[in-house]
Amino acid sequence: MQVGIIGLKFSGKTTLFNIVTGAGLPTGQGGVEPHLAVGTVPDPRVDRLSEMYRPKRTTHARIEWVDCPGFQPGAGADGAREATRFLEHARKVDALAQVVRCFDGGYGAPDPAGELATVSLELILADLAVVEKRLEKLAKETRLKGKAETPLEPPLFERLKAQLETEQPLRGLTFNPDERKLLSGYAFLTLKPLIAVLNHAEGEPPADDVLAAAGEAGAETVVLSAAVEEELAQLDPAESAEFLADLGIDEPASHLMIRAAYAALDQHSFFTVGEDECRAWTVRRGALAPAAAGVIHSDLERGFIRAEVCAYDDLMAAGSHAAAKAAGKVRLEGKQYEVQDGDVIEIRFNV
Numbered sequence: 001m002q003v004g005i006i007g008l009k010f011s012g013k014t015t016l017f018n019i020v021t022g023a024g025l026p027t028g029q030g031g032v033e034p035h036l037a038v039g040t041v042p043d044p045r046v047d048r049l050s051e052m053y054r055p056k057r058t059t060h061a062r063i064e065w066v067d068c069p070g071f072q073p074g075a076g077a078d079g080a081r082e083a084t085r086f087l088e089h090a091r092k093v094d095a096l097a098q099v100v101r102c103f104d105g106g107y108g109a110p111d112p113a114g115e116l117a118t119v120s121l122e123l124i125l126a127d128l129a130v131v132e133k134r135l136e137k138l139a140k141e142t143r144l145k146g147k148a149e150t151p152l153e154p155p156l157f158e159r160l161k162a163q164l165e166t167e168q169p170l171r172g173l174t175f176n177p178d179e180r181k182l183l184s185g186y187a188f189l190t191l192k193p194l195i196a197v198l199n200h201a202e203g204e205p206p207a208d209d210v211l212a213a214a215g216e217a218g219a220e221t222v223v224l225s226a227a228v229e230e231e232l233a234q235l236d237p238a239e240s241a242e243f244l245a246d247l248g249i250d251e252p253a254s255h256l257m258i259r260a261a262y263a264a265l266d267q268h269s270f271f272t273v274g275e276d277e278c279r280a281w282t283v284r285r286g287a288l289a290p291a292a293a294g295v296i297h298s299d300l301e302r303g304f305i306r307a308e309v310c311a312y313d314d315l316m317a318a319g320s321h322a323a324a325k326a327a328g329k330v331r332l333e334g335k336q337y338e339v340q341d342g343d344v345i346e347i348r349f350n351v
């Protein structure tokens with residue numbers, strides 16, 4: 001799961017990247033180089049499973065974060081080049097997290113709603129360019145062959161064009177499964193889930209109209225104060241928890257970001273356990289058992305026979321796998337089983 005941190009220069013992207021990955025990069029540079037780092041997803045359930053099984057390895061789920069190049073709108077040729085670089089990196093990720101500057105910080109009066117609109121327009125125009133190029137190709141194909149190879153495609157792309165021309169993101173449209181399939185190869189930016197990250201000055205929560213604009217722009221809204229949290233993240237956990245409590249912050253920014261990423265991408269976790277490894281895996285909500293098996297290894301999906309499933313809570317209540325089994329809490333599930341958050345799963349397969 002890859003999340004791209006995007007936004008204008010000096011909005012706090014690199015500061016947020018440091019918080020979620022511990023990368024410790026310098027901030028305040030207006031840097032335009034992309035950075036990639038992996039952040040682990042803390043989950044106390046994995047730790048407790050590990051206490052129960054005492055495996056050689058304990059592996060938490062991971063999210064890859066990309067600190068995408070920032071850009072400055074209307075900055076001439078340099079600005080255009082920066083925007084192109086930003087778009088190139090944003091295209092590769094699964095979800096976008098736009099950092100919005102709500103603090104002054106010496107960069108001028110903040111304009112959060114304006115920043116949201118500016119970045120949104122940049123993404124819309126980039127998608128529109130792709131759609132127009134495809135429509136030109138389809139028109140040529142139709143001229144040469146009398147009809148488009150995939151008759152579904154021209155009306156679909158006309159619909160995309162109409163949406164983008166009214167400056168609306170593509171995620172506002174609904175698509176049937178055939179259309180989704182046709183679109184899957186294009187990596188449209190405005191189809192990616194967007195997390196709006198309101199980066200505000202400590203003690204100055206965002207105003208209602210800013211929250212409303214963020215809610216309209218994104219699937220998820222996160223409110224944080226990046227500079228403060230970056231400092232706290234350098235303290236030891238007990239100290240930082242105390243400071244967070246003093247500041248009235250319930251949950252550290254890294255946790256808020258991870259939860260928003262899971263929600264935006266509609267993901268949840270299941271676990272595998274054993275002497276070798278206890279591990280958390282991430283899969284789309286609603287995924288069936290074979291697809292979940294495929295997250296572990298393609299052989300497990302291909303040769304899937306059955307899944308032996310025990311809910312995490314049942315396993316903990318029973319105290320051991322054997323006790324859970326004796327209590328009838330371990331089920332054998334087939335190919336149609338929809339994996340639930342917290343399922344402890346063993347895949348039976350044959351290849």
Ligand SMILES: Nc1nc2c(ncn2[C@@H]2O[C@H](COP(=O)(O)OP(=O)(O)O)[C@@H](O)[C@H]2O)c(=O)[nH]1
Binds near residue numbers: 007009026029228
């Ligand atoms: N006052 C204040 N400054 C911040 C906050 N978040 C980031 N900054 C500062 O703003 C500057 C730009 O941040 P940076 O993360 O480099 O922005 P980027 O260009 O988007 O990567 C740095 O000096 C940060 O310390 C914040 O919440 N409040």
Ligand SMILES: [Mg+2]
Binds near residue numbers: 014015032070
């Ligand atoms: Mg930066």
